[in-house]
Amino acid sequence: MQRIAVFPGSFDPITRGHESVIRRALSLFDHVIVAIGENSEKKSFFHLEQRLTWLHAIFTNEPKIEIVTFSGLTVDFCQKKNAAYILRGLRTAADFEFERGIGQMNKLMVPGIETVFLLCEPEYASLSSSIVRDIIRNGGDVRQFVPEAVVIKNEYRISNIEY
Ligand code: ADP
Secondary structure, three states: OOOEEEEEEOOOOOOHHHHHHHHHHOOOOOEEEEEEEOOOOOOOOEOHHHHHHHHHHHOOOOOOEEEEEEOOOHHHHHHHOOOOEEEEEEOOHHHHHHHHHHHHHHHHHOOOOEEEEEEOOHHHOOOOHHHHHHHHHOOOOOOOOOOOOOOOOHHHEOOOOOO
16 A cells, blocks of 8 residues: 655745655655645635646656645545545644644544644744745745745736735
8 A cells, every 4th residue: 555645735835844844754655745725715925837836846856746736625635646644744832733623623524544744844943934925025035945946036926915
């Protein structure tokens, strides 16, 4: 049986924190599916196409990594992909509380799927996509926070309106 994990998120944009969790998971799983959730409730900052392009560029030489988009429940998507694991990163106690709720609800819905948490590397504990977006909005340089393949251009943004 192949060990397949789904790493769901918005990756708006992907940060070095996400990248590190994904790469570290390669020693635990045979196949890691990085899945961009298309959440209709949540407006994104960068176009979906752009987020996909970045993920493909970052993991282009990793045959064990698949990049996809999905909508609907993560557990339904996992079943469709035969994935028995959901991968998540933990930075803080706040992350833990948030993830505990989702993880335990997912467990009640589909008991066969386990959520696996990786503690983030200490240098990424304060790094979040939302802070990266704030820095971009205000014209700052985010190169040290995002993978090298992530080159930020204004036209990649959905709009300049703040939300
Ligand atoms: P959301 O679920 O809000 O879309 P993200 O797409 O930002 O969240 O994150 C997806 C996953 O990546 C979550 O498990 C989150 O905890 C994790 N993550 C986010 N930032 C980091 C980081 N700096 N280091 C490790 N894991 C992270």
